[in-house]
Amino acid sequence: MLVCYYLPVEWMDRAACKGRTKDMFPDPTVEKDQMYVYLAKSICSKCPVKGPCLEYAIQFPTNDMHGVWAGKTRRELQTEQRRRGIKPTRPSIAAQWATIAGRAPSRRKDPGGS
Numbered sequence: 001m002l003v004c005y006y007l008p009v010e011w012m013d014r015a016a017c018k019g020r021t022k023d024m025f026p027d028p029t030v031e032k033d034q035m036y037v038y039l040a041k042s043i044c045s046k047c048p049v050k051g052p053c054l055e056y057a058i059q060f061p062t063n064d065m066h067g068v069w070a071g072k073t074r075r076e077l078q079t080e081q082r083r084r085g086i087k088p089t090r091p092s093i094a095a096q097w098a099t100i101a102g103r104a105p106s107r108r109k110d111p112g113g114s
């Protein structure tokens with residue numbers, strides 16, 4: 001049975017970024033402009049579910065994450081994982097989507113890393 005950890009959870013309904021996917025997670029194969037990070041971090045700074053969002057995001061391997069989660073880029077999430085001694089055991093987001101789509105996972109460039 002496929003367990004998808006990436007499916008929406010309750011707190012996502014209250015997210016400040018709800019409906020703003022392109023502002024938070026621009027297509028890494030298309031979007032090269034890093035300026036979105038400032039807007040995304042601004043949105044996160046006013047989000048009522050920033051805490052649960054961070055706890056969620058740091059459970060995933062960051063190697064294929066992109067965009068901004070809980071006001072943090074991929075590299076900032078990595079730093080947070082190291083600081084807390086967290087070694088993610090969940091499948092990567094890319095692997096989960098690949099499983100859902102019925103294809104092998106592919107690596108995508110992370111424009112959110114800075």
Ligand code: SF4
Nearest residue numbers: 015017044047053070
């Ligand atoms: S903290 Fe940022 S990424 Fe997380 S739910 Fe809120 S707005 Fe979205």
